[in-house]
Amino acid sequence: MATSVVFVGVGGQGVVTLARWVGEAALSAGYDVRIAEIHGVSQRGGSVEVHLRFGEVYAAVVEEGGADYVVALEALEALRAYRYLKEGGLLVVNRRVIQPPGRWFNVEEVVEAIKRSGARSCVVPCFDVALELGSPVYENAVMLGILARLLGLPQPPGLDGRNREAFQRGFNLGASCRL
């Protein structure tokens, strides 16, 4: 058995770090792990996608319609990664929109669309919690806490300072995300 997770967000949000944290947590829990990272132009503001699989795994990449979880640090990117969701998979979305060029999107309209989609979904306020902690840079650590709860994984080794606090806040939030 293997669990497949697709992480998405916008460049600069810490998507790669988030996936690595989850991978390290899974490794410390005794699972075999594969994480597929995409590195290209190191521009900020572009779509970022990282695939994580753990359990009995060989291949690193999740195919469309094959993800148990799609985790989005940004709501518009959740729509873009929607195609990866497996039937019955769970979409975990940070309540935040980073404006794409050309058109203005309201967070509520995007969240509404996701909720209407019929997919199992869970919208979480990682961005708001991160701001309460002092900076948007903690939003990925909040998401990490939520995922630790959802996936039944421990806190990854080496997480320190404010990130630990963010993890804990997320872990508590994670309880409300269970469906």
Add this chain to the structure above:
Amino acid sequence: MKSLLLGNEAIAYGVLAAGVAVAASYPGTPATEILETLERFKDRFVTWATNEKTAFELAYGAAVAGARSLVSMKHVGLNVAADPLHSSAYTGVEGGLLIAVADDPWMHSSQNEQDSRWYGLQSYIPVLEPSDPAEAYTMAKEGLSLSERLRHPVLLRSVTRVSHVRAPVEVEPPAPPRWGSFRRDPERLCLVPANARRRRAELVEKWRRVEETAAGYVWTEGEGDVVVVAAGVAYTYVKEALRRLRTEAKVVKLGMSVPVPPKVADLVGQSAVVVEEGDPVVEMQLRALGVRTAGKLDGFFPRYGELDVGRVAAGLAKALGIAYKPPTPPRPPMEPPPRPPALCPGCPHMGTFYVLKIATAGLNPVWSGDIGCYSLGVNMEQQDVITHMGSSLGLGLGIAVASRRFVVATVGDSTFFHSSLPQLVNLISSSVPILVVVMDNSYTAMTGGQPSPSRVTPVEKLTEALGIPTFVIDPARIKESVEAVKRAVEVVKQGRPAVVVSKRPCTLVALRRARAAGVEVPKYWVDVDKCVGCSLCYGLLRCSAIAPRGDRKAYIDPALCTGCGMCAEVCPTGAIKGERERWLEIWRQA
């Protein structure tokens, strides 16, 4: 203890465990992290070279002198190094020489999708092909020793899904570096025709020994009437696809995909399904050995893009006559808006493109581009042709000669040193009037900010010494820069080439430095009463930190603004406010 390593990190630790002493590379995705990892080990000679050829030659020379050495690059870089690559097989090496090359199927960040294994066949250099990071570690380590044992270079072919996959790898501590000492042997090392002819005959002979070695890199697992031959990363997809199809098969895994040893034909029997990433390199070798194959040649697997479990399962099912229904991807409830790659907020290139647009207005220039962050100028309609490293000056010259159009050739500083210097000399001696713009941000920024030669050799000193009129601008200072570029344009209009050096360090590097030094970066904001919604800041300058609100007035996202203040300079109504002078000064030093 096992740690989650990128395939590229694993390659680095592999050669470290084998006592690598010398390593050189030119950065390129997906290969960059190999040298980045080695850079941390100060007891070795590790260097970023000006291009892949110079990197190859450095490592090759070290190996000729008996040191264990590594050269790494991306697939297209191997073309640049192809000349010494072929010679290296003729001379052989004294110490180990591992050539680590990362291919990029589906071109996540490349201009073409080439399979480096062809170079192995063409140059008579064996190719090891790991399937995952753990194997990348082992093969890098063994590959270096193997090279030394064969006294022959060895190529390690990775792909994006090995180089950029993290997986658990058990790493041994680095072995002490193995340096060498040069022994004269001109009959072997001087490839004048008389010597080279002898070497060629020996090379063909040597290839037989290499085939015997390759037989040691064949692993068989599983049982069944069906035989599947898998090389490299394809093996991982085969394992999962067979599980999905609930099919038993004998899997023959090739760790060395060039050459495929004749012994494999006995193992395989009469027919096999062949799964590999890239071109049908293994499949063609198997057919040459008389094996009937089902693979890419007959279209069971696609000949472009990456493989994945779904594609491999579908191909296996078709080849074996098994019914298979792939999962259907769900459709999103709302179409996601495109988020096209854009220059980072505050990117100096954004300013340069804006300045060039204004200064060449009315000339309708041909924009001859190059490989680097500034390729993104393609979204600003300011790149008409981009084909390879060095294409801007090279093709630009030809386009100018043929079409008599006004050509603007844009090239980054790292690329300038990589492959444009001889072209610049060519340009001057052929006296073709084109405008060369060196976008000098002091780093190889596209691959994450490796230092560029411009940090020690100022581009403008070099072009001035070559006698070409040179204009230096700071792209964050839009108005001054437009005036300077107009003067450069005048020189070109009068029939002489001119160079503009646009200097400001990469924003991301500057921000990292500022954060480390605790420097506060200013944020710009829009005075909504003064903004008239003219769109210059988000439409023409195209700063990605600025978005149009519903009423077309500008909104600057404070989380994205990097305080460059270019928007304030282009704003005709003075609606954009901020204070940048101290920050620009600190940034310039980055």
